[in-house]
Amino acid sequence: MTIESAKALEFRVTSDAWKNLPKMPETEYPGTEGFIGDVYENPDGSPMCSGYFELRHTDEPLYYEYEYDEMKVVLEGEFLLENKETGQKIVAKAKDAIFFPKGSKIYFSTPDYALAFYTGQRDATLL
Template identity: 45%
Template sequence: MGSLLSKTKSPKPTTTPESKPSNMSFTHFSNAQSSFKPPLIANENAYLGDIATSEPNDPTSPISAGFYRLEKGTPLVYEYTYHEMKIIVDGEFDISDESGQKVHAVKGDVFYFPKGSKITFTTETFGLGFFVGQRKEGAA
C-alpha cells in the first residue's frame, strides 16, 4: 500500500502442461486465497503481499495484485499513491475516508480507491481483500 513497502516472495505460479514458459503465458496461483500468507506491514495487525505483477511485460504501466489482511486492533490509515481496486473475499472491514464516507464492507463488496485518497481500515474481527493496484511490485 502507498508508503508502506512489502518485500515478500510470491507463491509459485503454475502453467498448464501444454503451455511453454514465455511472457505471453498465463500464470495460475492455486488456492492463493487460503495458502498465501502476506507479511506484516504495519502496526501489529496489518498484512499485505503482492502475488502477481505485469511489470516484466509492461514496465512503464505495471499493475500488481495481492492480498491485504487486517486483524482486530489498530486501525490502518493509508494514503494511496496509485489507483487501486479491491474486492473483499472474506471477513469484514469498516472503511472510511476524509470526506466522511463510511462503509461496512463484507465478502463480495468491490472498492475503487483513487490515487490521493486517504482511507482508514478497521475491523472488529478480521478482513481479507484481494487488490489490483496501478504500481510496481513491492511499491505498496
C-alpha cells in the same frame, strides 16, 4: 505479423498466495495487524500489481494513503472503511468490490478479520 507477435501468451495461476502474508511494518502501521503481499508484480511489464491484504481486529485502525489507483474485492469478513477528509464511512463485506482513487486517505478496521484481493496500477516498489 512477425513470428514473435504471433506467439501465444500463457496465463498464470498461483495457488495459496493468500497464506502466510508478510506482516506490515509496526513502525509504519503502529498498533495494527495488517498483512499484505503481491502475487504478481508488474508481470511481463504490466503497469499493474495484484495480491492479498488481510487485516485482523485491533483497537487502532490501519491508515493508508494511496499513491496509485487500486481496486479490492473482499473475500472474507468485512472492512470498516473511513475517509476522514470526505467524511465517507462504509462497511465493505464479502463479495463487495471497492475502488480507491489515487490520493485516497483511508482508515481500515475490522470487527474480527477481513481478507481481500487487490489490483493496483503501480510499480512493485510502492508496496
